[in-house]
Amino acid sequence: MEKHLDRVMDDVLSNPGVTSCVFVDHQGLCLGARGKASTECAGIIGAIADQAAKLEPQHKSPIIVFENDTRACIIQRNGTITGAIFKNI
């Protein structure tokens, strides 16, 4: 059943610089994780996407980027699924 998601996660991880990715459902439960990311961060990723979407509810879901000197975390909600990609920059 989750073969398709597995394939997508492998595709994401094959991009240069990407260290891990996490996918979360609308309840904040982890659908899948690849790489170094922990499944425990699923809830907080869903919550961040929820809170950011409240800023402009009339527009579609925003892309949220957290960045430090070396790494970035990119979060976006699409329908009921939220994806987070962690990458080196």
Place this chain on the structure above:
Amino acid sequence: MEELRKILLELLSKVPGLYCVLITDRDGVPVIKVLTDKAPDLATRPSFLSTFGLAIDQGSKLGLGKAKTLICTYSQYQIIQINKLPLIISFIASDTSNTGHILGLEKYIDPLLVNLTVAVADTQ
């Protein structure tokens, strides 16, 4: 105990839609209880909370090992209970609240349980 209550209150405000955090013993007797005014009365009573013990006993018969977490979603509320025997952590939240976020609170509560576990284990 007052400090523990303060930390739990802080956690309560971290998750939107989280109404109540209870730490009880295996019989559902509250050791500490932090709630907002939206928390349903019936769900905070020992008669309801103690069913967790029965449920995980039955769940362990599935052959998948000891049950760690029980999530019940109702029409208006969700109850998330975590097995920390001899203690049980119960979260009562709105049905639309972020379940994963609530499960993530476990790591904040874990270090607070050390002393409570010893106290409860001594009395049993």
